[in-house]
Amino acid sequence: MEPDTKRAPVDKGADFANYFCTYGFLYHQKEMLSDRVRMEAYHSAIFRNARHFRGKVVLDVGTGSGILAVWAAQAGAKKVYAVETTDMANQARKVAEGNNVACTVEVIQASIEDVTLPEKVDIIISEWMGYFLLRESMFDSVIIARDRWLKPGGAMYPSHARMFLAPMRSALADQKMQEFQHSMADWDRFVLDTREQFGVDMSCLAKSYEEEQKKYYLQTSLWNSLYPNQLLGAAAVIKEIDCLTATVNDISTVDADFSIPLYEGVNRVSGYSGWFDVHFRGSPAAPADSEVQLDTAPSLDETTHWGQQVFLMHPPLRARGGDVLAGKIQMTRSKDNHRLMDVKLTNAVERGGRPLSHPVTALFYIE
Amino acid sequence: MEPDTKRAPVDKGADFANYFCTYGFLYHQKEMLSDRVRMEAYHSAIFRNARHFRGKVVLDVGTGSGILAVWAAQAGAKKVYAVETTDMANQARKVAEGNNVACTVEVIQASIEDVTLPEKVDIIISEWMGYFLLRESMFDSVIIARDRWLKPGGAMYPSHARMFLAPMRSALADQKMQEFQHSMADWDRFVLDTREQFGVDMSCLAKSYEEEQKKYYLQTSLWNSLYPNQLLGAAAVIKEIDCLTATVNDISTVDADFSIPLYEGVNRVSGYSGWFDVHFRGSPAAPADSEVQLDTAPSLDETTHWGQQVFLMHPPLRARGGDVLAGKIQMTRSKDNHRLMDVKLTNAVERGGRPLSHPVTALFYIE
Numbered sequence: 001m002e003p004d005t006k007r008a009p010v011d012k013g014a015d016f017a018n019y020f021c022t023y024g025f026l027y028h029q030k031e032m033l034s035d036r037v038r039m040e041a042y043h044s045a046i047f048r049n050a051r052h053f054r055g056k057v058v059l060d061v062g063t064g065s066g067i068l069a070v071w072a073a074q075a076g077a078k079k080v081y082a083v084e085t086t087d088m089a090n091q092a093r094k095v096a097e098g099n100n101v102a103c104t105v106e107v108i109q110a111s112i113e114d115v116t117l118p119e120k121v122d123i124i125i126s127e128w129m130g131y132f133l134l135r136e137s138m139f140d141s142v143i144i145a146r147d148r149w150l151k152p153g154g155a156m157y158p159s160h161a162r163m164f165l166a167p168m169r170s171a172l173a174d175q176k177m178q179e180f181q182h183s184m185a186d187w188d189r190f191v192l193d194t195r196e197q198f199g200v201d202m203s204c205l206a207k208s209y210e211e212e213q214k215k216y217y218l219q220t221s222l223w224n225s226l227y228p229n230q231l232l233g234a235a236a237v238i239k240e241i242d243c244l245t246a247t248v249n250d251i252s253t254v255d256a257d258f259s260i261p262l263y264e265g266v267n268r269v270s271g272y273s274g275w276f277d278v279h280f281r282g283s284p285a286a287p288a289d290s291e292v293q294l295d296t297a298p299s300l301d302e303t304t305h306w307g308q309q310v311f312l313m314h315p316p317l318r319a320r321g322g323d324v325l326a327g328k329i330q331m332t333r334s335k336d337n338h339r340l341m342d343v344k345l346t347n348a349v350e351r352g353g354r355p356l357s358h359p360v361t362a363l364f365y366i367e
Numbered sequence: 368m369e370p371d372t373k374r375a376p377v378d379k380g381a382d383f384a385n386y387f388c389t390y391g392f393l394y395h396q397k398e399m400l401s402d403r404v405r406m407e408a409y410h411s412a413i414f415r416n417a418r419h420f421r422g423k424v425v426l427d428v429g430t431g432s433g434i435l436a437v438w439a440a441q442a443g444a445k446k447v448y449a450v451e452t453t454d455m456a457n458q459a460r461k462v463a464e465g466n467n468v469a470c471t472v473e474v475i476q477a478s479i480e481d482v483t484l485p486e487k488v489d490i491i492i493s494e495w496m497g498y499f500l501l502r503e504s505m506f507d508s509v510i511i512a513r514d515r516w517l518k519p520g521g522a523m524y525p526s527h528a529r530m531f532l533a534p535m536r537s538a539l540a541d542q543k544m545q546e547f548q549h550s551m552a553d554w555d556r557f558v559l560d561t562r563e564q565f566g567v568d569m570s571c572l573a574k575s576y577e578e579e580q581k582k583y584y585l586q587t588s589l590w591n592s593l594y595p596n597q598l599l600g601a602a603a604v605i606k607e608i609d610c611l612t613a614t615v616n617d618i619s620t621v622d623a624d625f626s627i628p629l630y631e632g633v634n635r636v637s638g639y640s641g642w643f644d645v646h647f648r649g650s651p652a653a654p655a656d657s658e659v660q661l662d663t664a665p666s667l668d669e670t671t672h673w674g675q676q677v678f679l680m681h682p683p684l685r686a687r688g689g690d691v692l693a694g695k696i697q698m699t700r701s702k703d704n705h706r707l708m709d710v711k712l713t714n715a716v717e718r719g720g721r722p723l724s725h726p727v728t729a730l731f732y733i734e
Contacts, residue, residue: 194400198410200437
């Protein structure tokens with residue numbers, strides 16, 4: 001375990017066990033390849049801007065099954081380096097061969113941090129986004145690739161990313177509280193039984209058990225695919241990333257104030273929902289012919305596998321239409337695992353410019 | 368990843384991420400402490416043989432929440448060393464204090480391989496059994512503890528273990544085959560869609576996808592709590608372990624022939640079921656006053672959290688009452704993770720002393 005994510009080196013064995021192993025399964029690749037919103041965005045970004053790919057050298061960071069690399073080749077790239085650390089690299093090689101672009105697409109099985117390319121590249125393409133954009137911390141690897149291998153004036157695909165936060169309502173809030181209470185009632189029975197039947201008093205662990213269960217049921221953010229009408233106010237932008245210039249320092253924390261008027265008819269706020277979008281605008285030197293956006297906001301149309309992250313407040317906030325939710329979100333990387341996130345949400349309800357009560361702070365874990 | 372489990376050292380970071388992390392949750396400890404069959408066996412083994420614990424020095428390997436250590440102290444042990452590698456050690460300390468045996472029970476947070484005790488011990492107690500006994504490979508650590516810290520003439524609790532295999536029937540066999548076929552039909556649609564919509568041919572991955580899905584749906588052994596009447600013949604003992612003398616070499620493989628007559632009325636065999644029992648017989652120098660057994664066989668009474676492991680044959684075997692299932696089971700540790708197991712099952716149906724067909728071999732993974 002890492003005592004400090006900033007200083008401790010990443011344990012590669014644990015990182016593979018916890019993280020990369022997932023991407024070694026074709027089933028998981030297929031899930032991502034079946035996400036039409038994701039697929040259409042990248043497909044459009046490449047083929048509507050084929051002019052920018054023609055005759056160029058491209059690097060695909062974390063190619064997985066190789067789809068982006070194949071598209072780049074089909075769009076006319078001269079050479080595509082497709083880097084993948086898991087054994088999925090073997091499948092990517094087959095996909096390049098099966099689609100007759102094996103002479104253009106060179107699959108390299110290595111972590112991007114260890115790779116040496118024979119030349120610098122014109123374009124870096126990557127699908128690096130995790131839940132709530134930054135989970136997985138994969139953009140760190142893209143930054144390393146960019147700083148080492150992107151030519152001056154080169155382009156990032158995607159070029160920009162944003163994170164959003166909006167107040168929301170959900171029946172999940174009551175459900176999770178009930179599950180938590182049920183779990184604690186079960187614990188009480190367990191303590192009684194263990195004392196009576198086996199002569200050991202476990203009540204000394206009650207506080208720790210409650211903390212553990214609270215973290216699990218009430219403080220772990222949830223994946224959810226929300227309907228737009230569950231949102232109770234306009235989303236606030238809490239982070240903007242320019243993929244061409246962002247540093248690891250820029251992206252390892254989020255720290256943003258927000259002030260969101262609630263829609264008419266609201267009487268209760270269950271918590272907050274977070275999501276992201278990314279844009280394909282090419283680069284200042286070579287702007288996209290056609291800008292493309294990949295949006296993971298709640299939608300009535302086809303939704304993405306990213307869904308939204310939900311942070312439920314317990315108890316819910318009493319507030320009504322026209323009130324303003326004023327607060328702050330701070331997100332940092334988890335101490336125990338740099339690919340997970342800790343979120344601190346502080347908020348208060350304001351009415352007529354004045355706070356109705358003291359600010360409330362809640363801690364969440366994106367697991 | 369480990370290229371060879373026999374030679375490669377275990378990656379401690381990966382092992383913690385994959386294995387020990389589970390035992391860091393009180394929820395998981397509570398599940399084990401709520402397994403009455405398990406609890407009653409260990410409780411009886413200690414208190415019915417309290418004479419052997421009185422005034423003795425005890426080592427508890429992997430104490431978890433500390434229950435066995437507390438019982439040993441309550442039974443009159445002079446000193447109990449309770450070794451636990453995860454942070455659960457802190458909870459075990461609280462349990463010892465909360466039950467007024469903190470002066471006897473010394474909780475040591477370390478892996479048993481790294482620990483140095485100030486003295487040798489009279490008794491080693493441990494709940495080291497995984498699914499199908501050997502999953503988790505935790506007995507390796509108990510062997511190290513025994514060879515380093517058990518006095519000559521000392522006792523192991525439990526003292527003996529056995530593994531069983533029996534033919535069985537289950538509706539799961541058809542269900543898993545249907546799930547597999549459904550998954551492959553879904554793959555075919557995916558390949559068509561990806562080619563039509565996105566111009567990439569993924570059919571080159573069909574074979575790999577089929578292998579992956581076959582492994583997942585058909586070749587991964589299943590946890591199940593069987594009814595006794597699902598068994599179609601008497602169980603064969605496929606492994607016997609004397610905990611006082613077994614070496615890591617002895618327990619790292621299972622290689623046993625079996626020959627099991629089928630009960631009357633059988634017309635189809637879905638596969639095999641495996642389980643284990645352990646015995647508390649004290650030691651040759653200090654035999655138990657009252658032998659205790661912990662049995663995880665299919666039962667109509669209260670069952671254990673271990674349940675049984677189920678290995679389903681596809682297709683099922685055609686056989687009838689009086690036929691003999693003759694075969695061989697070979698179990699080895701997984702190359703990628705020494706705590707998981709690979710199982711090779713070869714069998715043939717014999718009628719009147721002659722095989723009805725060639726032997727069939729199936730591979731399984733205990734994940």
